[in-house]
Amino acid sequence: MFDSFLFRFFRRxxxxxxxxxxxxxCVIxxxxxxxxxxxxxxxxxxxxWWSIxxxxxxxFGDYVPHTVVGRILAMLLILxxxxxxxxxxxxxxxxxxxxENAYVDGSLPYRGSxxxxxxxxxxxxxxxxxxxxxSHLAKHIVLIDETLEERPMLSAYVHFVKGNPTHESTLIKANIAEAREVMITANQHKAENEADMQAILTILAVKGQDRHIPITAEILSSLHVKSAEHAGAGKIVETNKMISQHMYEQLFSKEGFVRK
Known part of the structure:
Protein backbone atom coordinates (compact mmCIF):
# COMPACT_ATOMS: atom_id res chain seq x y z
CA MET A 1 0.00 0.00 0.00
CA PHE A 2 2.85 2.40 0.89
CA ASP A 3 4.64 1.46 -2.35
CA SER A 4 1.47 2.26 -4.27
CA PHE A 5 1.23 5.65 -2.55
CA LEU A 6 4.86 6.46 -3.40
CA PHE A 7 4.31 5.40 -7.01
CA ARG A 8 1.28 7.72 -7.34
CA PHE A 9 3.16 10.51 -5.55
CA PHE A 10 6.19 10.43 -7.85
CA ARG A 11 3.95 10.35 -10.91
CA ARG A 12 2.57 13.75 -9.93
CA CYS A 26 6.36 23.17 7.94
CA VAL A 27 4.04 20.88 9.90
CA ILE A 28 6.83 18.59 11.19
CA TRP A 49 3.88 29.99 11.23
CA TRP A 50 7.52 30.22 12.32
CA SER A 51 8.48 27.38 9.96
CA ILE A 52 6.85 29.10 6.96
CA PHE A 60 9.62 38.62 10.81
CA GLY A 61 11.36 37.93 14.11
CA ASP A 62 8.13 37.57 16.10
CA TYR A 63 9.07 33.99 17.06
CA VAL A 64 12.72 33.07 17.72
CA PRO A 65 14.02 29.83 19.32
CA HIS A 66 16.11 30.43 22.45
CA THR A 67 17.47 26.99 23.34
CA VAL A 68 20.43 25.32 21.67
CA VAL A 69 18.28 22.42 20.50
CA GLY A 70 15.70 24.85 19.10
CA ARG A 71 18.36 26.76 17.20
CA ILE A 72 19.85 23.54 15.80
CA LEU A 73 16.34 22.62 14.61
CA ALA A 74 16.06 26.08 13.01
CA MET A 75 19.39 25.58 11.20
CA LEU A 76 18.22 22.22 9.86
CA LEU A 77 14.97 23.81 8.70
CA ILE A 78 16.86 26.61 6.92
CA LEU A 79 19.30 24.23 5.23
CA GLU A 100 3.93 31.84 -22.41
CA ASN A 101 6.28 30.35 -25.01
CA ALA A 102 3.73 27.64 -25.81
CA TYR A 103 1.04 30.31 -26.20
CA VAL A 104 3.20 32.27 -28.65
CA ASP A 105 4.49 29.34 -30.73
CA GLY A 106 1.08 27.67 -30.99
CA SER A 107 1.72 24.52 -28.98
CA LEU A 108 -0.63 25.40 -26.09
CA PRO A 109 -4.00 23.59 -26.31
CA TYR A 110 -7.17 25.69 -26.17
CA ARG A 111 -9.39 24.86 -23.17
CA GLY A 112 -12.38 27.09 -23.90
CA SER A 113 -15.66 26.26 -25.61
CA SER A 135 -17.35 42.41 -31.84
CA HIS A 136 -18.06 40.42 -28.68
CA LEU A 137 -16.69 37.31 -30.42
CA ALA A 138 -13.10 38.58 -30.20
CA LYS A 139 -12.40 36.49 -27.09
CA HIS A 140 -13.50 33.25 -28.74
CA ILE A 141 -11.29 32.86 -31.82
CA VAL A 142 -8.84 30.01 -32.43
CA LEU A 143 -6.55 30.26 -35.45
CA ILE A 144 -5.05 27.08 -36.94
CA ASP A 145 -2.11 27.41 -39.31
CA GLU A 146 1.05 25.44 -40.05
CA THR A 147 3.04 28.18 -41.81
CA LEU A 148 3.16 30.77 -39.03
CA GLU A 149 6.11 30.65 -36.65
CA GLU A 150 4.30 32.47 -33.86
CA ARG A 151 0.94 33.93 -32.96
CA PRO A 152 -0.01 37.01 -35.04
CA MET A 153 -0.16 40.10 -32.84
CA LEU A 154 -3.52 41.33 -34.14
CA SER A 155 -5.51 40.72 -31.00
CA ALA A 156 -4.66 39.66 -27.48
CA TYR A 157 -7.62 37.31 -27.54
CA VAL A 158 -6.79 35.17 -30.60
CA HIS A 159 -5.50 31.75 -29.56
CA PHE A 160 -3.02 30.35 -32.09
CA VAL A 161 -2.62 26.62 -32.73
CA LYS A 162 0.26 25.63 -34.99
CA GLY A 163 -0.21 22.47 -37.01
CA ASN A 164 -1.72 20.73 -40.00
CA PRO A 165 -5.53 21.14 -39.81
CA THR A 166 -6.05 17.72 -41.38
CA HIS A 167 -4.30 16.05 -38.42
CA GLU A 168 -6.38 14.88 -35.49
CA SER A 169 -3.84 16.09 -32.91
CA THR A 170 -4.06 19.65 -34.24
CA LEU A 171 -7.86 19.67 -34.11
CA ILE A 172 -7.82 18.28 -30.58
CA LYS A 173 -5.46 21.11 -29.51
CA ALA A 174 -7.99 23.57 -30.96
CA ASN A 175 -10.72 21.80 -28.93
CA ILE A 176 -12.73 21.39 -32.12
CA ALA A 177 -15.33 19.22 -30.39
CA GLU A 178 -16.40 22.20 -28.25
CA ALA A 179 -16.28 24.78 -31.07
CA ARG A 180 -19.29 26.76 -32.29
CA GLU A 181 -18.26 26.89 -35.94
CA VAL A 182 -15.30 26.31 -38.26
CA MET A 183 -14.22 28.58 -41.11
CA ILE A 184 -11.73 27.15 -43.62
CA THR A 185 -9.84 29.54 -45.90
CA ALA A 186 -8.02 28.51 -49.07
CA ASN A 187 -4.25 28.17 -48.99
CA GLN A 188 -2.99 30.91 -51.31
CA HIS A 189 0.48 29.35 -51.51
CA LYS A 190 -0.85 26.36 -53.46
CA ALA A 191 -2.45 25.84 -56.86
CA GLU A 192 -6.26 26.01 -56.99
CA ASN A 193 -6.83 22.24 -57.22
CA GLU A 194 -4.33 21.50 -54.44
CA ALA A 195 -5.75 24.23 -52.19
CA ASP A 196 -9.30 22.91 -52.72
CA MET A 197 -8.22 19.33 -51.99
CA GLN A 198 -6.63 20.46 -48.73
CA ALA A 199 -9.81 22.34 -47.79
CA ILE A 200 -11.91 19.23 -48.48
CA LEU A 201 -9.54 17.05 -46.43
CA THR A 202 -9.81 19.57 -43.59
CA ILE A 203 -13.61 19.41 -43.76
CA LEU A 204 -13.48 15.61 -43.50
CA ALA A 205 -11.04 15.78 -40.58
CA VAL A 206 -13.26 18.26 -38.70
CA LYS A 207 -16.36 16.18 -39.33
CA GLY A 208 -14.44 13.19 -37.99
CA GLN A 209 -14.19 15.01 -34.66
CA ASP A 210 -17.74 16.40 -34.64
CA ARG A 211 -20.12 15.62 -37.49
CA HIS A 212 -22.65 18.23 -36.33
CA ILE A 213 -20.34 21.27 -36.30
CA PRO A 214 -21.21 23.95 -38.92
CA ILE A 215 -18.44 24.53 -41.47
CA THR A 216 -17.92 27.41 -43.88
CA ALA A 217 -15.28 26.62 -46.51
CA GLU A 218 -13.57 28.74 -49.14
CA ILE A 219 -13.32 26.93 -52.48
CA LEU A 220 -11.39 28.41 -55.40
CA SER A 221 -12.63 26.20 -58.25
CA SER A 222 -16.33 25.64 -59.04
CA LEU A 223 -15.44 22.05 -59.94
CA HIS A 224 -14.89 21.22 -56.27
CA VAL A 225 -17.96 22.87 -54.76
CA LYS A 226 -20.05 19.69 -54.79
CA SER A 227 -17.19 17.68 -53.29
CA ALA A 228 -16.89 20.20 -50.45
CA GLU A 229 -20.64 20.01 -49.83
CA HIS A 230 -20.57 16.20 -49.82
CA ALA A 231 -17.64 16.30 -47.38
CA GLY A 232 -19.81 18.24 -44.95
CA ALA A 233 -19.41 21.97 -45.58
CA GLY A 234 -22.67 23.76 -44.85
CA LYS A 235 -21.65 26.99 -46.56
CA ILE A 236 -19.33 27.47 -49.54
CA VAL A 237 -17.55 30.70 -50.42
CA GLU A 238 -16.42 30.74 -54.08
CA THR A 239 -13.80 33.46 -53.89
CA ASN A 240 -12.84 33.56 -57.57
CA LYS A 241 -16.48 33.68 -58.65
CA MET A 242 -17.23 36.50 -56.23
CA ILE A 243 -14.20 38.51 -57.39
CA SER A 244 -15.08 38.00 -61.06
CA GLN A 245 -18.66 39.09 -60.42
CA HIS A 246 -17.47 42.16 -58.53
CA MET A 247 -15.04 43.10 -61.32
CA TYR A 248 -17.79 42.70 -63.94
CA GLU A 249 -20.17 44.91 -61.94
CA GLN A 250 -17.47 47.56 -61.51
CA LEU A 251 -16.55 47.46 -65.18
CA PHE A 252 -20.07 47.95 -66.49
CA SER A 253 -21.41 50.25 -63.78
CA LYS A 254 -22.15 53.86 -64.74
CA GLU A 255 -19.30 55.06 -62.57
CA GLY A 256 -16.78 52.42 -63.66
CA PHE A 257 -17.33 52.15 -67.42
CA VAL A 258 -17.96 55.00 -69.84
CA ARG A 259 -18.37 54.17 -73.56
CA LYS A 260 -16.87 56.73 -75.94
Missing amino acids: SVLYRLIVIILLL FGGLIHFLEEETFPTVFDGI VTISTIG IGTGFITNYFVTIARMAVSR DHIVIVGWNERTKQLLELFAQ
Missing part, protein backbone atom coordinates in the same frame (compact mmCIF):
# COMPACT_ATOMS: atom_id res chain seq x y z
CA SER A 13 3.98 16.99 -11.29
CA VAL A 14 7.15 18.50 -9.80
CA LEU A 15 5.18 21.48 -8.50
CA TYR A 16 2.70 19.21 -6.70
CA ARG A 17 5.50 17.21 -5.06
CA LEU A 18 7.30 20.38 -3.95
CA ILE A 19 4.14 21.81 -2.37
CA VAL A 20 3.49 18.57 -0.45
CA ILE A 21 7.10 18.35 0.78
CA ILE A 22 7.15 22.01 1.87
CA LEU A 23 3.85 21.62 3.74
CA LEU A 24 5.13 18.48 5.48
CA LEU A 25 8.33 20.26 6.50
CA PHE A 29 9.24 21.36 12.19
CA GLY A 30 6.40 23.49 13.51
CA GLY A 31 5.26 20.65 15.75
CA LEU A 32 8.81 19.90 16.94
CA ILE A 33 9.61 23.51 17.84
CA HIS A 34 6.33 23.71 19.77
CA PHE A 35 7.24 20.71 21.91
CA LEU A 36 10.86 21.84 22.34
CA GLU A 37 10.05 25.43 23.32
CA GLU A 38 6.45 25.50 24.42
CA GLU A 39 6.80 28.84 26.20
CA THR A 40 8.10 30.59 23.06
CA PHE A 41 5.72 28.71 20.73
CA PRO A 42 2.48 28.22 22.71
CA THR A 43 0.61 26.38 19.94
CA VAL A 44 1.48 24.13 17.01
CA PHE A 45 0.08 26.81 14.72
CA ASP A 46 2.67 29.26 16.07
CA GLY A 47 5.35 26.71 15.24
CA ILE A 48 4.02 26.21 11.73
CA VAL A 53 8.43 32.47 7.77
CA THR A 54 11.83 30.81 8.29
CA ILE A 55 12.05 28.71 5.10
CA SER A 56 10.67 31.56 3.01
CA THR A 57 13.58 33.70 4.35
CA ILE A 58 11.15 36.48 5.32
CA GLY A 59 12.10 36.38 9.01
CA ILE A 80 16.61 21.79 4.12
CA GLY A 81 13.60 24.04 3.62
CA THR A 82 15.13 26.91 1.67
CA GLY A 83 16.32 24.47 -0.98
CA PHE A 84 12.77 23.25 -1.56
CA ILE A 85 11.38 26.79 -1.46
CA THR A 86 13.94 27.93 -4.05
CA ASN A 87 13.01 24.99 -6.28
CA TYR A 88 9.35 25.87 -5.79
CA PHE A 89 9.75 29.44 -7.07
CA VAL A 90 12.08 28.36 -9.88
CA THR A 91 9.51 25.76 -10.97
CA ILE A 92 6.69 28.32 -10.97
CA ALA A 93 8.79 30.76 -13.00
CA ARG A 94 9.79 28.02 -15.45
CA MET A 95 6.18 26.91 -15.86
CA ALA A 96 5.04 30.49 -16.46
CA VAL A 97 7.73 31.08 -19.11
CA SER A 98 7.05 27.69 -20.70
CA ARG A 99 3.32 28.41 -20.88
CA ASP A 114 -18.24 27.82 -27.92
CA HIS A 115 -15.43 29.35 -29.99
CA ILE A 116 -14.94 29.94 -33.70
CA VAL A 117 -12.06 28.11 -35.37
CA ILE A 118 -10.46 29.76 -38.39
CA VAL A 119 -8.18 27.60 -40.53
CA GLY A 120 -5.39 29.20 -42.56
CA TRP A 121 -3.49 32.48 -42.32
CA ASN A 122 -3.76 34.93 -45.22
CA GLU A 123 -4.89 38.48 -45.94
CA ARG A 124 -8.58 37.51 -45.73
CA THR A 125 -8.04 35.91 -42.35
CA LYS A 126 -6.25 39.04 -41.15
CA GLN A 127 -9.17 41.24 -42.22
CA LEU A 128 -11.64 38.78 -40.70
CA LEU A 129 -9.86 38.88 -37.34
CA GLU A 130 -9.89 42.67 -37.44
CA LEU A 131 -13.67 42.54 -37.90
CA PHE A 132 -14.02 40.04 -35.07
CA ALA A 133 -11.93 42.32 -32.84
CA GLN A 134 -14.73 44.89 -33.06
